[in-house]
Amino acid sequence: MGLTLAEKVWESHVVHRAPGEADLLYVDLHLVHEVTSPQAFAGLRQSGRPVRRPDLTLATMDHNIPTIGTDMTDPIAAQQVEALARNCAEFGIRLYPTGDARQGIVHVIGPQLGLTQPGMVIVCGDSHTSTHGAFGAIAFGIGTSDVEHVLATQTIARGRPKTMAITIEGEAPGDVSAKDLILGIIATIGTSGGVGHIVEYRGEAIRALSMEGRMTVCNMSIEAGARAGLIAPDDVTFEFLAGRSHAAAGAAWERALDRWRALPSDADAHYDAEVRIDAGALRPYVTWGTNPAQAVPIDGSVPDPERSPDGAGRESARRALKYMDLRAGTPIRDITVDVVFLGSCTNGRIEDLRAAAAVLRGRRVRAGLRALAVPGSMAVRAQAEAEGLDRVFREAGFEWRMAGCSMCLGMNDDVAGPGVRVASTSNRNFEGRQGPGARTHLVSPAVAAATAIAGHLADPADVRGRA
Amino acid sequence: MRAVERVKGRAMPLDRRDVDTDQIIASDWLKRVERTGYGAGLFGAWRNDPGFVLNDPRFARASILVSGANFGCGSSREHAAWALEDWGFRAIVAPSFADIFRSNCRSVGLVTAALPEPDVGRILAAVEADPAIELTVDVEHRAVAVPALGYEAPFELDDASRARLLAGEDEIDVSLAHDGAIAAYEALREDWLPRVRTQVS
Numbered sequence: 001m002g003l004t005l006a007e008k009v010w011e012s013h014v015v016h017r018a019p020g021e022a023d024l025l026y027v028d029l030h031l032v033h034e035v036t037s038p039q040a041f042a043g044l045r046q047s048g049r050p051v052r053r054p055d056l057t058l059a060t061m062d063h064n065i066p067t068i069g070t071d072m073t074d075p076i077a078a079q080q081v082e083a084l085a086r087n088c089a090e091f092g093i094r095l096y097p098t099g100d101a102r103q104g105i106v107h108v109i110g111p112q113l114g115l116t117q118p119g120m121v122i123v124c125g126d127s128h129t130s131t132h133g134a135f136g137a138i139a140f141g142i143g144t145s146d147v148e149h150v151l152a153t154q155t156i157a158r159g160r161p162k163t164m165a166i167t168i169e170g171e172a173p174g175d176v177s178a179k180d181l182i183l184g185i186i187a188t189i190g191t192s193g194g195v196g197h198i199v200e201y202r203g204e205a206i207r208a209l210s211m212e213g214r215m216t217v218c219n220m221s222i223e224a225g226a227r228a229g230l231i232a233p234d235d236v237t238f239e240f241l242a243g244r245s246h247a248a249a250g251a252a253w254e255r256a257l258d259r260w261r262a263l264p265s266d267a268d269a270h271y272d273a274e275v276r277i278d279a280g281a282l283r284p285y286v287t288w289g290t291n292p293a294q295a296v297p298i299d300g301s302v303p304d305p306e307r308s309p310d311g312a313g314r315e316s317a318r319r320a321l322k323y324m325d326l327r328a329g330t331p332i333r334d335i336t337v338d339v340v341f342l343g344s345c346t347n348g349r350i351e352d353l354r355a356a357a358a359v360l361r362g363r364r365v366r367a368g369l370r371a372l373a374v375p376g377s378m379a380v381r382a383q384a385e386a387e388g389l390d391r392v393f394r395e396a397g398f399e400w401r402m403a404g405c406s407m408c409l410g411m412n413d414d415v416a417g418p419g420v421r422v423a424s425t426s427n428r429n430f431e432g433r434q435g436p437g438a439r440t441h442l443v444s445p446a447v448a449a450a451t452a453i454a455g456h457l458a459d460p461a462d463v464r465g466r467a
Numbered sequence: 468m469r470a471v472e473r474v475k476g477r478a479m480p481l482d483r484r485d486v487d488t489d490q491i492i493a494s495d496w497l498k499r500v501e502r503t504g505y506g507a508g509l510f511g512a513w514r515n516d517p518g519f520v521l522n523d524p525r526f527a528r529a530s531i532l533v534s535g536a537n538f539g540c541g542s543s544r545e546h547a548a549w550a551l552e553d554w555g556f557r558a559i560v561a562p563s564f565a566d567i568f569r570s571n572c573r574s575v576g577l578v579t580a581a582l583p584e585p586d587v588g589r590i591l592a593a594v595e596a597d598p599a600i601e602l603t604v605d606v607e608h609r610a611v612a613v614p615a616l617g618y619e620a621p622f623e624l625d626d627a628s629r630a631r632l633l634a635g636e637d638e639i640d641v642s643l644a645h646d647g648a649i650a651a652y653e654a655l656r657e658d659w660l661p662r663v664r665t666q667v668s
Contacts, residue, residue, distance in 0.1 A: 024642060024648075026649070029661070035498070036543065055663050074498070080499070092665050120660070127542050127543040141543035142567065144546075145575070153643055153649065155642055157627075191485050195537070195565065222541075222567075225565055246661040291485050291487070315484075316484055411497065411498065428541060430487045430489040432493060
């Protein structure tokens with residue numbers, strides 16, 4: 001019997017295996033940021049251990065930094081970024097700090113630099129590390145104790161995962177973006193549908209995605225509880241990587257290609273679970289509740305909790321509606337929003353900015369609505385400015401910001417106030433995620449832009465012809 | 468890490484599913500560089516409700532949290548496990564746990580015991596009715612017992628995790644014992660794999 005992509009990558013990284021024990025896996029790339037690393041470095045210092053492979057480790061600042069300028073206004077956050085700078089200097093780790101042209105959200109800069117490549121094992125103290133699976137890598141988030149473990153050993157101990165194939169068959173309608181694909185997937189399998197599994201996304205609608213779109217899909221694997229999500233590398237992947245600063249060149253590039261072309265799942269590979277979704281039936285999705293599975297097509301309405309098939313689901317939906325201040329039966333398009341946030345490791349890449357700008361061009365944000373565009377990295381920001389997108393955003397009434405996680409999790413000044421309703425291209429609509437009491441609706445970049453113009457949840461077709 | 472053989476004590480019922488790590492400890496607390504003191508932020512937003520179970524004095528002495536399915540979903544923040552441990556919890560019983568959260572609990576020495584959903588429902592109801600009921604989460608025998616209900620059931624815990632919990636072993640020491648295997652693996656890695664140009668080199 002053949003092997004799946006996930007099995008091939010996993011097996012090629014086993015350093016030690018013994019019965020009754022987790023596998024010890026080698027880590028090819030360890031990404032580090034300011035928030036989940038200080039206690040790990042303190043642990044190394046306490047035990048007198050060095051970082052085993054600084055050359056396989058890269059640090060950046062993204063979570064708690066301001067996106068207006070580079071001055072840290074929050075003294076506690078300032079201490080944390082200073083700690084990262086000190087730790088990186090002491091342990092010899094390359095750091096891209098605020099103000100550096102290569103700084104950005106950790107999951108945006110890894111791929112951009114060509115550090116994220118097929119067949120690798122990649123970890124980071126951040127659950128959205130699953131993003132890197134778009135290249136055919138096994139990539140997952142870890143806690144701070146494991147960050148210390150990887151710094152010290154360049155390995156991670158994990159039990160063998162189960163495998164799941166999610167196949168999106170057929171062609172997605174034109175207005176259905178990668179974000180809608182993954183919201184549709186999560187709505188189908190639920191917040192814990194992927195627990196224990198590495199999910200491989202397959203099928204025509206996945207193959208048709210650009211690398212940016214594939215990253216959006218893999219990014220939200222964790223919102224379905226998956227241990228990781230990945231997509232088989234193909235020519236789209238190789239074209240994206242060719243010529244990037246950390247990609248191999250010349251004869252080495254050919255050797256890499258040979259290796260990568262052998263990675264896709266064998267025809268007779270077996271998955272522990274299989275899910276099939278018809279792409280043609282998908283629509284732009286909007287979340288109405290407080291977990292990413294609580295989503296409906298934009299043409300729908302807020303569901304009735306009393307129709308939920310199970311008791312726990314009913315209770316959770318009731319709580320969600322109360323928190324979100326929504327009534328069952330309300331058409332999604334009737335929900336007005338106060339803030340639109342465009343950015344994050346889910347939708348802060350150049351294609352996302354282009355998709356939003358295409359809707360915004362020549363139009364204005366609804367009076368009284370606040371709109372932020374936060375590029376995922378300074379390189380994305382520079383690219384957008386080279387294409388004139390910053391002007392489109394500014395002229396439409398968006399704030400044009402520096403790179404960072406920003407309002408995705410509100411660790412800097414970009415916080416939504418209590419009761420404030422946000423249409424957000426980020427990944428989590430948990431209670432209080434964007435600020436205490438803030439209400440989040442997860443959407444695609446195109447829906448975010450249309451919503452900013454309309455003042456209520458809307459898709460691009462709703463604002464066509466409107467100034 | 469704390470060594471733990473068994474956790475015996477009162478329980479706190481949290482009858483909600485999909486309790487995410489943002490609720491367990493809000494991101495505001497993640498700006499700190501310290502490893503301790505997170506108990507004060509545990510379920511911070513929910514505690515604003517006077518009726519929330521953490522504010523209920525009847526459950527003040529609980530060392531075991533009983534919750535709904537998919538506990539600990541969302542972010543990888545180990546701070547969630549630190550906050551629960553700092554508050555005084557030593558074990559969590561739920562129908563299922565998110566993978567990263569469960570790994571983090573293991574790192575901290577916080578025991579996670581997954582039981583069938585109907586069983587957890589029974590335990591939740593019993594504890595709500597009588598907060599003095601005691602539970603035992605036994606790492607050595609991989610079993611949860613609720614004597615007042617005449618209930619005992621096994622939970623899954625792999626040999627290595629069990630051994631590590633019982634001994635309170637430092638996982639880095641355990642892995643570094645395989646230093647030879649790590650070095651051998653490194654020697655065979657492809658030379659075209661990406662390397663970061665480090666600050667020292």
